[in-house]
Amino acid sequence: MLDRRSFLTSTAAAVPLICSVGGKTYDVSTAREVDEADAAAAKTPRPKASAAQSEFPTPQPAPGGQVREYWIQARSKRWDIAPKKVDEWMKNRITGRTTFRAFVYQQMSAGFADPIGRASMPGPTLEAEVGDLLVVHFRNADKRLNQAVTMHPHGVKYNPEYDGSYLGDYTRAGGFIAPGEEFTYRWECTPDSVGVWPYHDHGPNHTLNTMRGLFGAVIVRPKGAGKPDVEQILMMHSFAPQVTRLPRLFQAVNGRSGAGNTPTVTASVGQDVAFHVTGFDSNFHTFHIHGHRWKDPAGTFVDNPGFGPNETVTARFTEDNPGRWLWHCHVFSHQDAGMAGWYVVN
């Protein structure tokens, strides 16, 4: 359990950014050190065991379940953190460069033939029900960073073949997908998978590449459960200047910083609304919606729950309070640096 003191300590700005790549740990405090980590990642040799054929049975849907098939590629692209150049909350102009080379997931049509939507942060949301099998055809389509990447899910069940994690000499096939390669992950949605979970890169340079944007969400619902009327994934994270080469730190949600750039969520009175909020950096965050309360899993009413890296909280309620509302992380150094957005109830 995170107490107040450790929470504040953990969110202090002085925590160094550490990356372990290719047998060496890098304190990536400068752009040069990031370059060194990237170079080490590009040279990381293919693990011998990574090409081994599976010794595990191929997972199948449970009786009555379906195969939910996705085609997803990873690629780098230019990404604008603040396209409106303003944080509408305080009408703060966002000056200077705001565009950098991000690394993101993108949903494709079958055979990786055509994009379905933009490559974005977060990546495509994978949806399934209990009993289903998520079949994710993943391709490393990047041509610039020359690094192996993966998709590693939380929450769902998988055997080691489909872990999607680089594990040094113990890496399985799905843990090292080099540029141009593809691999098909098979993840089972068991009764204990119900919830909203993150997925992200867990390749040899996973820390940096996750910070560049390789993350997304998995939603597993009970069999037959309907979707909320309004459902929004929010991923809270930060862009360090040594990673983006931009002149300042941005606190971000879904790759954007500042109200008006981050998602503006809309709903109507009477609708079933769900926000799923995940932490995707080394900090702890809270999620607060002005004018609203909801029950946490223990049944207690909350309006500002805390959560840590790769942890998700859900705010679900029936909307009864029209107006323009602010949502934000209530860590002060985060909210004032862009980790906020609008919620408009008609």
Add this chain to the structure above:
Amino acid sequence: MRTGLAAIAALLLVPSAAMAIDYPSPKDPGKLPPRPNGQEATLHVCKKPRCFHSIQEAVNASRGGDTIKVANGKYKEGVQVKNKGRRGLRIIGNKKNPGKVLLNGKSLKGAKAQNAFFVNDVDDVTIRGFKAKNYKANGFFLTNVTGYLLKNLIAQHTGRYGAYAFNSKGGTMAKSEAYEMSDSGFYVGQTPPQSKPKRTFLKNLKSHTNVLGYSGTNMRYVTIQDSQFWNNGIGIVPNALDSEDFAPPEFNVIKDNEIFWNNFNYYLGAPFPVTGDETQTGVFPFPVGLGILLFGGRDTLIEGNKIYGNYAAGFAMIDQLALEQEDARTVDRNTIQGNEFGLGGMDLNGRDIAYDGSGSDNCFGDNGDTQNNLPADNSELVACPFSGANGVNTDARNEMIQISVDKDREAHWIKHPHADKAGYTPLEHYGG
């Protein structure tokens, strides 16, 4: 009966590999060498004194990552790219007007007469902006490579294949045209199985006036998309054969293509030597009048294609019963969904779907109101998803075989009028 059936099945379709040519032995393309160090150069091929005067001279002088720019003109050579150290070599003609950089093999002899470009064991080579004409084997041929880009190319009458990738891992053929081939316009074959495959993309291609628009023996991890296949004997044919390694074809996607008017009866005359008529050469015949034929193969997705005006059938699927490798004979786990047959009734196929129930786990979905299917009661068109043996309909199988082996290639055609299509003319019988 079994022997007789297998023998007949052997007659169904055998897109032969280029057996007449002395190709290098297949081998695993293996790991990539490191990218070359040092400055990458641009070499020029033109008539000026400071230029290389042939493409081959420039290739011989090149290193990995170099770019060779070839000026407009006519070149009489068969270019060979060898030596792994040339990885990443780019050979660029006229990307906007490939016809202005013509390689003509007409008066060449020996090895030079075989292929306009032949790349062996050199990875990530790019060839763009050329037209090849009058070669004996292929227009643009790559073997034993990992990765390539063939783009903005035209192949006319270059032997068996226009663009041909053999025993290779990954690559792209795009924005190119091939016609007048005695086998197929485009071909990807004998793809080595890979635990983490490198996909091959074929997109924005035009293939017409060939025996086959596209053929792929034992192809895998190939996506064919956004392309046109018309006026061939058959439009697209993934197939399993013993003549190449790694049967069957698998994990392929054929998506969003336009496959029409594939009724070119080249047996009655063609702009290329017809080698598929057993009465002349002893080689097995191909049927004529099919849009897509899946002849063996598994885990294929055929989706979003417009298939019309093919007189025998728009789509056909059947086991490769004659394959020696017994575990690779059947068509399994193939999905045919979301295709449009017959151009909304304006340009009907003779039969939209011909499927005898071969294999297992094959399914059909959202293909609109198909007509005149084989068998006629649509009993084999099970909805997706489907698990289990599909169940062979013997009558349908026999009829499919008869369509394939009848020496009157048009005896089983069901002809309908074609819709007008600006810039395109249907070809059934070659007249000049």
